[in-house]
Amino acid sequence: MELDKVRNFCIIAHVDHGKSTLADRLLEYTGTISEREKRDQLLDTLDIERERGITIKMQAVRMFYKAKDGNTYKLHLIDTPGHVDFSYEVSRALAACEGALLLIDASQGIEAQTVANFWKAVEQDLTIIPVINKIDLPSADIDRVKKQIEEILGLDPEEAILASAKEGIGIEEILEAIVNRIPPPKGDPDKPLKAIIFDSYYDPYIGAVAFVRLFDGELKPGDEIMLMSTGKTYEVTEVGAQTPKITKFEKLSAGDVGYIAASIKDVRDIRIGDTITHKKKPVKEPVPGFQPAKPMVYAGIYPAEDTTYEELRDALEKYAINDAAITYEPESSPALGMGFRVGFLGLLHMEIVQERLEREYGVKIITTAPNVIYRVKKKFTGEVIEVRNPMDFPDNAGLIEHVEEPYVLITIITPKDYVGSIIQLCQEKRGIQKNMTYLDTNTVYLEYEMPLA
Template sequence: MRAMTELSHIRNFSIVAHIDHGKSTLADRLIQSTGTVQDREMKAQLLDSMDIERERGITIKAQTVRIDYKALNGETYVLNLIDTPGHVDFAYEVSRSMRAVEGSLLVVDSTQGVEAQTLANVYHALDADHEIVPVLNKIDLPASEPDRIKEQIEDVIGIDASEAMLVSAKTGQGIRETLEAIVHRLPAPKGDRDAPLKAMLVDSWYDLYLGVVVLVRIMDGKLRKNDRIRFMQNGTVHQVDRIGVFKPGMLPVEELGPGEIGFLTASIKQVRDTKVGDTITHEKKGTETPLPGFAPSVPVVFCGLFPVDSAEFEDLRNAIEKLALNDASFSYEMETSAALGFGFRCGFLGLLHLEVIRDRIDREYNIDLITTAPSVVYNVHMKDGEMIELHNPADMPDLTHVSHVEEPRIKATIMVPDDYLGDVLKLCQDRRGIQQELTYAGSRPLVVYDLPLNEVVFDFYDRLKSVTKGYASFDYQITGYRQDNLVKMSILVNDEPVDALSMMVHRDRAEMRGRAMVEKLKELIPRHMFKIPIQAAIGGKVIARETLSAMRKDVTAKCYGGDATRKRKLLDKQKAGKKKMRQFGKVDIPQEAFISALKMDS
């Protein structure tokens, strides 16, 4: 049994930064230089444990590690470090991790400077009342300009950067000074060891052998093995099987006290029972007042996932259920489609989140998927005063009963080099954006736009990267709903609506979108023995049409000479047959056609 750590000797902090500014590498150096992990077990991005994180070079899940550090004053400190993701889709992970700690290391690339996501993450840290220590990374690179970047941090973010740490996470330069700064500049946690247990549930995930593993931050009281604990939100009671800390492997301990971050397992079967932000207390003599917690994550992008081979539906159900165990921000419900069969309507925090889930299903469960067009949640106000949340455009009620439709809007912050500013402004105007401000952060323009979310979820990020040659950085937050002139566009093939291709569009752009879609489908659908009309319609009005001509047999080939009526008779007979065929004929749209049609070109 180890002695309890004094509160004054604990430091809890997170590392925040824009994508690729070196958070995970800095975490590696802090772990390595304190001897937490032996050199032979060390690998790059040690805390990124998922294959997909290592391949893409990004952090998806926030990870925790406990470091013991002997400071220059001879005292030993316990440092609890949380490495957070940088991508906007996982901002929920960041804001959640912030509530469990008291300080942040703000990592800024000394060659790139402040980016959009740097700003967003600093605001998360300030919202959580953090003490912030700026760290300028990559100072070993020839293009590093620490003095300019210090000024930029002060101008753009407004925090004092005169004592910013100068670090190279790659070579290890400045790591010792950073550890000293963590000890002396970040505050110690507060808490009462003798008060009733009050622990915050920071994260939870499913382990095949242990059941649900719960990451907790103890605020008051102490937690021991075999304690009976109660989750205050849903009132369930469990007995603690084991408690421990991450070093970064699981290390069992006898007890956790105030200010400490660790894990517990209690034979919990469902991750759904462990809501993030919940308060854990003892069953008897527990605390009366729960912690404020944090708002649950709200999915913003929805799309349908269907198996290419309908026989794999049960496998897909198992895969989705297992992924949902480990990812509280992923939601799903079953749906059926006339064209694609049985599948699931899934909710995601953004397009990268969607891609990650889709890749994991493909890779870990070997299921080929069709993804329908991503859509957002619309508020449909009916004439009788009722309001419906619309997740799937195919479920849009009859327009005669609809008063108006509201769509989600976002506040987008884009930082871009001067040369590409014009292209970015044009892109935002084309996407129905309203410019709110254009300021300069040092020498770089910072543009803030009010944009509709449904214009962003398709391919906005890709277009932004291509018009700025990859130099723009982009961050967004949802601001609310606003009424606009939105309509549901249906695609009809041989007079049958194809629900997987229906989408919500702005009325002014419906014709352009519809024409592009029917032209694309004309190329993708194979010809049949009868002609096939392909139409885009709003309600009962067709706004675009293409006709796929029929394959024909030459029925007059056997006629040598003779009266013209003989040939006419054969052609009329063929025409009547084609007409009958079209009436009863079924058009098969191949899966590849769906996938290609759903990839939106600008």
């Protein structure tokens, strides 16, 4: 299919604004899934995602839509997590797209994560289509949301599409907007292969699988590829896409989004944001702008009940194959024995890791209280050490010149009735107020610098 008939887009939203439901409706409307296959939150494949009603891992689905202009378009929907702990996954998904549906709940209005994801999309230069969702709710206030779209995001409120993913309202308008407003991908199938990895998972039969977006070139089984950050090379065994079932194809070419398997034994070799190219004819420059995921919160995980240290180690190794964002190293505690110091993106990520270790890998664990990294500068030597574990903190305070702790800039969007309580809470947590403005008569925007601890 020619590139001008391809559209790559994602859906970005605050938690619970109806993202996974909209993805389901798009799949149904385009006939990608049949009535028989219908189930809520089709793209949330982990049990824990459906239970908590959140999206953790991304999925990238291919569907075909026959537009009103008579042409059939190939659409790649990249689903993204909405929770702040997983914002690094959002940035990778955005790099694989040309456009984004910005979903806003008609009763809740614009919330903090909406703003954060909006700016990420603007940084990636994406075409943004605002969609006001849940217009069927009795508490929906469409005029207020349109005003917020104009005042907070600076977008034209007339361009916003009114929809209810639950009731199936506005779905055709959304698909028409994707086709007409989002530009087709640029790319040349004859240039050297250049593809970005935006997600990965482990399949026990074919090894680690990478989800990729091809910018240039073609990719087919038998090709020898190189991962640019490590220089490691592999032979491609299969390529394909999710439709939403995993479906093999003969090749992927420029502009496509799909998966590749290349008998890669360890998912840690597949670095999210890395560039894939051909071994024999490599591209000169990798895709810019990606950093490895950085843990923000650390906790000790120890075996409990009849679980052994070895069983916990095996479970962590297997789990890390599916989640490149965690780091772990062995540690011991006088009270709990041998265990691991594990780094997470945030507290929700930590809860999910604990739950998946117990549920999917059958180990019983004890988790210590979480803490952040402190940076200690020593007197006399000037040496700076990073302390991830309270036990490693220097005993002699006289040898410490100063201690630094991680600070975060937080944005809070709240109805004005709660401002007093929120300011009090922020001050109790050692917050420093940086900004306070009224977005409209009822909504306040606060900015605070606060210690991450």
